[in-house]
Amino acid sequence: MSRTRSKGWLGALPLLAFFALVFGVPAIALVVGAFTVQGRPSLANLAQSLQGGYLNAMIGSVRLSAVVALLGAVLGTFLAHAVVTSRFTLLREAVLTASGVLANFGGVPLAFFWIATLGNSGVVSGLIGLPSGSLYTFWGLVVVYLYFSIPLMVLVMAPALDGLRPQWREAAANNGATAWHYWRFVALPVLTPAMLGGVVLLFGSSFSAYATANAMVGTVVPLVTLKIASALTGDVLIGYENIALALSLDMVVVAGLVMAVYLPLQRRSSRWLH
């Protein structure tokens, strides 16, 4: 047993080396840079990244990602359930294919798509009398992010929902369970790992999104990715690079915290599947 294990580890060596090169080296550079001010070790970058506008941006990003993750998870699960239980296979195929495409829709094209539809002179905003500027707000951005988050959730949930066996529902019914009982005590516990995974995935994708927000809301909605971009590249600020690295480190910590909450929960709920 131990022999096979050590050999298996060797097989992973190329991957680990690759990982160390493309992930490890930049990560080390990031940490070193975040703790350096003008060539000397210092905590000033980190301190500055956690106050004023930078702290605001971090809070803004977490808030936006949390709202998108929760709304996206709930709506995506309902949609996935509707599609999976539908009698029309054509509809099911169409929705799943569309989800695969839309889940990868992002960046400036997505922003422009929404601007053309619901922007100040958008095609639809005139018809429904949308007040000017309403797309360029926090909630406007939530709607746009949901556009790719819900399909992503559908993709995550559809296989999990397929795994719910009809026999379980019948067995529950035979024992006198109502639909509520079935969902509360059978289906939801089984689905929880997939749902949690989906929430984490959605949180991550909106937490790291940049181009769409940049094209759509500029600095009106404070987001940490936009702050990093301003500090790192541009025609205005000089010498803010290490603050950008400190902000990235903050993002790593937030992502780590989310994973730290997710992993134990996931471990607990995945027991149901064994």
Place this chain on the structure above:
Amino acid sequence: MFTYRARAAGLAAALTVVTAACGAAPGTQATTQASQGGVNAATATSAADFGGFDKLVEAAKKEGNLHVIALPPDWANYGEIIEKFQAKYGIKIESETPDAASADEINAVKTRKGQDRAPDVLDLGQSFAISGAAEGLFAPYKVQTFDKIPEGQKESTGLWVNDYGGYVSIGCDAKKIATCPTSFADLLKPEYKGKVALNGNPTKSGSAFAGVYAAALANGGSFDDIQPGIDFFKKLKDAGNYNPVETTPATIEKGETQISIDWDYNNAAYAPQMAAKGIDWKVNIPSDGKYFQMYAQAINKDAPHPAAARLWQEFLYSAEGQNLFLKGFARPVLMPAMTADGTVDKALAEKLPSVEGTPTFPTSAQVDAAKAKLASGWDAAISG
């Protein structure tokens, strides 16, 4: 045991490859320099150092390539400038990342030191030119017309030289807007609700930063005090007039940014482009806040094509190059001298948006202070 040795050997092999690769780049550079008949192009500070302009052209042609970065073809007519240079000297220009920012240019110089794909020449925001020169990244070079460039618009040894510039202006879609705004005060009028956009984010884009600076000048601020400009945009936001979408030709065409604060050469260049699409794009220099700023040209000290880089500078500061900037509605640095000696293209000069008075410039210390203020104050004013 066997595994351990195999791994060690692999590591040694990998290291050899890496060191060999590192050694290769400076090697190629050394050969380029040696091939110029005794002249070291990398240290030449004028055409005379090559033994005259013709010798410079010869050396540049021998190098055959010029690597440029951050030159958008629709910005200050760079597209045509690149074409003309290639046609005139038969030197191929590799234009990389046209939409990069000044910070990216400086990064490219630093991170690709000694590599063949490092940028040869740079077109930088003023403060990046000053800080880059202080860091010793540029080569001093005086173009033939160096003495005609006004004082204050060049570094004394030619580490950087201003190339072209413009005023902050207000562009406006005259078909959709009944009366185009001609001042910053106008922009607060209720009729412009949700319509006033900037070309970018002021903590990132030079033109948007200039827009805030100009707004400061219009509202009782000064080169020392940008706060009134930040306050102005807060007022604009509170009035519902501020439009956070960043202007591009596409957003203008779509009608999403019907009023746009931008350099006059960008706005003026949009006009004929938009006219073809049935949009009447009008450009006004705001009467209450005039802010003029120039970009600067510099040569990478470690340029992989040092002679071609110098020839490019000579081309940009020749009457031909300067008139090409003018064709892109940018105001070239030699315009006063060329107006005096009659080499300026008068028809092109007349097409520029009119402006009264002579421009004044903030010092780099003033600009730095304004940027620091903006970095901390902009989000607080505009977000929410």
